[in-house]
Amino acid sequence: MRVKVRHSTEYTYDQAVSRGLQKIRLTPKNSGGQTVVSWDTGVEGGTKELSYTDQHNNLVELLSIAPGTRTVTIVCEGEVDTSDTAGIIGQHGGYAPLWYFRRSTPQTRAGPRVRQLVRDLGKDFDDDPSRLHALSALILDSVSYSTGTTDFATTAEQAIEAGQGVCQDHAHILIAAARLMGYPARYVSGYLMMDDRVDQDAGHAWAEVHVDGLGWVGFDVSNGVSPDPRYVRVATGLDYGEAAPISGIVYGGRNESMVVQLQVQQ
Amino acid sequence: MANRPDVFDEMHGSGEACRSPYSGYADWFQRQGAQSLRKKSRDAEVFFRRTGITFNVYGQQEAEERLIPFDIVPRIISGREWSRLTRGIEQRVRAINAFLHDMYHRQEILRSGRIPVDVIAANAAFLPQMIGVEPPGGIYTHIVGIDIVRTGEDEFFVLEDNARTPSGVSYMLENRETMLRMFPELFSRVAVREVSNYPKLLRRSLAACAPPGCSGSPVVAVLTPGIHNSAYFEHAFLADQMGVELVEGQDLQLVDGRIAMRTTRGYTPIDVLYRRVDDDFLDPMSFNPDSQLGVPGLMDVYRAGGITVANAPGTGIADDKAIYSYMPDIIQFYTGESAILKNVPTWRCAEPDALAYVLEHLDELVVKEVHGSGGYGMLVGPAASKREISAFADKLKSRPGNYIAQPTLALSTVPVLTKAGLAPRHVDLRPFVLVSPGKIEITPGGLTRVAMKAGSLVVNSSQGGGTKDTWVLEE
Numbered sequence: 001m002r003v004k005v006r007h008s009t010e011y012t013y014d015q016a017v018s019r020g021l022q023k024i025r026l027t028p029k030n031s032g033g034q035t036v037v038s039w040d041t042g043v044e045g046g047t048k049e050l051s052y053t054d055q056h057n058n059l060v061e062l063l064s065i066a067p068g069t070r071t072v073t074i075v076c077e078g079e080v081d082t083s084d085t086a087g088i089i090g091q092h093g094g095y096a097p098l099w100y101f102r103r104s105t106p107q108t109r110a111g112p113r114v115r116q117l118v119r120d121l122g123k124d125f126d127d128d129p130s131r132l133h134a135l136s137a138l139i140l141d142s143v144s145y146s147t148g149t150t151d152f153a154t155t156a157e158q159a160i161e162a163g164q165g166v167c168q169d170h171a172h173i174l175i176a177a178a179r180l181m182g183y184p185a186r187y188v189s190g191y192l193m194m195d196d197r198v199d200q201d202a203g204h205a206w207a208e209v210h211v212d213g214l215g216w217v218g219f220d221v222s223n224g225v226s227p228d229p230r231y232v233r234v235a236t237g238l239d240y241g242e243a244a245p246i247s248g249i250v251y252g253g254r255n256e257s258m259v260v261q262l263q264v265q266q
Numbered sequence: 267m268a269n270r271p272d273v274f275d276e277m278h279g280s281g282e283a284c285r286s287p288y289s290g291y292a293d294w295f296q297r298q299g300a301q302s303l304r305k306k307s308r309d310a311e312v313f314f315r316r317t318g319i320t321f322n323v324y325g326q327q328e329a330e331e332r333l334i335p336f337d338i339v340p341r342i343i344s345g346r347e348w349s350r351l352t353r354g355i356e357q358r359v360r361a362i363n364a365f366l367h368d369m370y371h372r373q374e375i376l377r378s379g380r381i382p383v384d385v386i387a388a389n390a391a392f393l394p395q396m397i398g399v400e401p402p403g404g405i406y407t408h409i410v411g412i413d414i415v416r417t418g419e420d421e422f423f424v425l426e427d428n429a430r431t432p433s434g435v436s437y438m439l440e441n442r443e444t445m446l447r448m449f450p451e452l453f454s455r456v457a458v459r460e461v462s463n464y465p466k467l468l469r470r471s472l473a474a475c476a477p478p479g480c481s482g483s484p485v486v487a488v489l490t491p492g493i494h495n496s497a498y499f500e501h502a503f504l505a506d507q508m509g510v511e512l513v514e515g516q517d518l519q520l521v522d523g524r525i526a527m528r529t530t531r532g533y534t535p536i537d538v539l540y541r542r543v544d545d546d547f548l549d550p551m552s553f554n555p556d557s558q559l560g561v562p563g564l565m566d567v568y569r570a571g572g573i574t575v576a577n578a579p580g581t582g583i584a585d586d587k588a589i590y591s592y593m594p595d596i597i598q599f600y601t602g603e604s605a606i607l608k609n610v611p612t613w614r615c616a617e618p619d620a621l622a623y624v625l626e627h628l629d630e631l632v633v634k635e636v637h638g639s640g641g642y643g644m645l646v647g648p649a650a651s652k653r654e655i656s657a658f659a660d661k662l663k664s665r666p667g668n669y670i671a672q673p674t675l676a677l678s679t680v681p682v683l684t685k686a687g688l689a690p691r692h693v694d695l696r697p698f699v700l701v702s703p704g705k706i707e708i709t710p711g712g713l714t715r716v717a718m719k720a721g722s723l724v725v726n727s728s729q730g731g732g733t734k735d736t737w738v739l740e741e
Contacts, residue, residue, distance in 0.1 A: 062570075097373055102387070103387070
């Protein structure tokens with residue numbers, strides 16, 4: 001399937017920025033099940049200073065924002081060919097060792113609530129994938145999809161306590177639980193083409209777990225499925241922070257507002 | 267002077283005769299009057315005060331700046347002894363660089379099972395941001411300080427490897443400068459190898475590690491956390507001696523994809539940054555977000571190949587005390603040779619058998635925190651009271667993985683000048699090593715630290731230790 005994406009993020013500041021840097025991870029990866037046909041990231045109100053590939057094989061670009069800037073617009077546009085691999089990305093590659101993906105981070109720390117969730121899940125499963133699918137379903141049961149309760153800094157424990165969350169929270173909970181169960185796990189930020197609409201509210205996020213024999217397998221808790229050809233993988237990391245599409249430091253520039261426009265279609 | 271028979275004195279050996287490296291000095295010394303030597307000793311102190319060598323001691327607020335005691339009797343090493351030491355140091359430094367490259371790439375040594383994965387996986391000194399990064403010239407540790415102790419004529423041990431930002435080289439230089447000024451005639455009698463070209467060699471070594479894109483003469487700068495840092499004097503001194511800029515984070519910013527410093531002629535991009543700021547504070551966008559000492563974007567520029575950071579971030583995984591005990595295996599694995607310089611036998615308290623042994627023998631052992639430095643938080647068993655030992659045992663039992671233990675070595679002594687004449691005091695040695703592509707240079711000598719209290723084994727300046735000039739004789 002050829003998925004076409006146009007993703008624009010516009011930051012507006014009431015008061016001009018005195019200086020800023022933004023790290024962007026917005027270029028999809030060529031990886032199991034997907035091939036990038038074309039991709040372009042354009043910036044207005046900022047300058048691309050450099051780029052490199054990080055420890056997760058993400059393409060990272062660094063933008064500087066000049067003094068006096070009031071609006072920064074980042075527009076990505078491109079096409080990605082995807083195929084159905086039943087959510088399996090394949091064997092682990094790259095220099096980052098698998099044990100690294102067992103490291104917990106502040107957002108994916110397994111506290112009492114994650115531990116309880118894993119106890120509730122039990123151990124009676126035929127194989128790893130069915131155990132992880134059951135975990136995914138249990139998370140969605142415990143934490144219903146709802147916007148507005150959590151934000152980008154919410155931890156897995158906090159989201160379980162709130163009982164509500166978005167795809168980012170679902171991914172963090174699954175990662176925390178999977179690591180507690182001994183699996184290497186990681187966060188994926190990307191795009192999902194919804195069948196019933198072109199305009200999307202936001203980018204999507206899900207989790208991948210490393211299973212012996214299969215390699216990395218994706219789990220989208222929010223939609224109760226493993227990724228299929230409608231999914232485009234962009235960046236991966238131990239948690240949201242390492243895979244965040246845009247992160248940075250802006251000095252001055254009070255009252256930041258952000259408008260995202262995202263179209264994903266065939 | 268009285269020497270303990272079980273302690274090796276570098277001037278007198280284990281007996282009364284003068285060892286040959288000291289014979290030239292001893293001849294001269296015997297002709298000096300006690301009074302004139304004491305006066306020279308006071309002059310040396312005045313000289314130090316004037317040149318401004320001070321050292322901030324943590325935990326002593328009333329004495330923020332204090333002079334490190336300097337003793338005018340040099341520590342002397344023969345050319346033959348030195349060449350053996352340098353072979354061992356070179357081998358060790360080669361192994362450390364190979365180990366660091368391996369840690370941040372294929373991790374063959376973990377695959378081979380020589381080091382348990384957990385030792386690295388659970389170690390905060392392992393820096394994920396360095397995974398897959400190729401530092402310019404393949405060099406991770408541009409400047410290394412290897413702490414060496416001696417226990418006999420041919421017995422040398424490495425106490426620790428300082429692969430992050432070893433300090434103390436300014437004392438090595440100032441100690442020599444002081445001796446040359448106080449006793450010029452001595453240096454015409456005894457052929458001592460030069461150390462004063464260290465800043466020149468340091469600059470050349472750093473410049474040789476410039477990023478591949480650098481054309482022309484590389485721009486080098488020293489990054490300091492600022493005047494409140496205990497080693498600020500050294501940062502300023504080295505920048506001055508090298509003829510390069512001393513900068514703080516606030517002087518630097520990202521300009522055209524490079525890290526540039528503000529000068530009177532606008533922004534100048536830096537090729538090689540000799541940083542004396544810890545990893546965690548280097549870049550608030552990649553590490554501690556609250557750091558004001560670093561430069562936002564520095565790590566990104568580094569990863570994109572636009573600057574050399576010396577030493578490379580993440581080198582702490584090589585000098586961590588938990589890794590130290592594996593050094594003989596590390597040397598064997600990467601060089602195919604046995605270690606020339608021995609390790610001090612080390613018990614890893616994380617291992618239950620080792621912990622049991624250590625708890626039984628706390629009164630004879632030195633116990634150190636795995637991540638500590640500067641002699642803080644350690645127990646010197648033979649010098650500790652029963653109460654101190656029992657309090658330490660509780661700490662040890664609650665977090666065994668945080669500690670390693672070693673036997674208390676009978677460190678060699680070198681005489682110091684006291685009011686009653688010469689008296690032996692325990693010493694260690696930190697030689698300074700410069701690494702650039704295809705080259706390892708070791709300054710002949712280094713920093714000799716001396717415990718100023720009779721019988722004390724703690725040489726750290728933060729614990730009242732002093733220093734001596736270190737002589738390596740021409741062969």
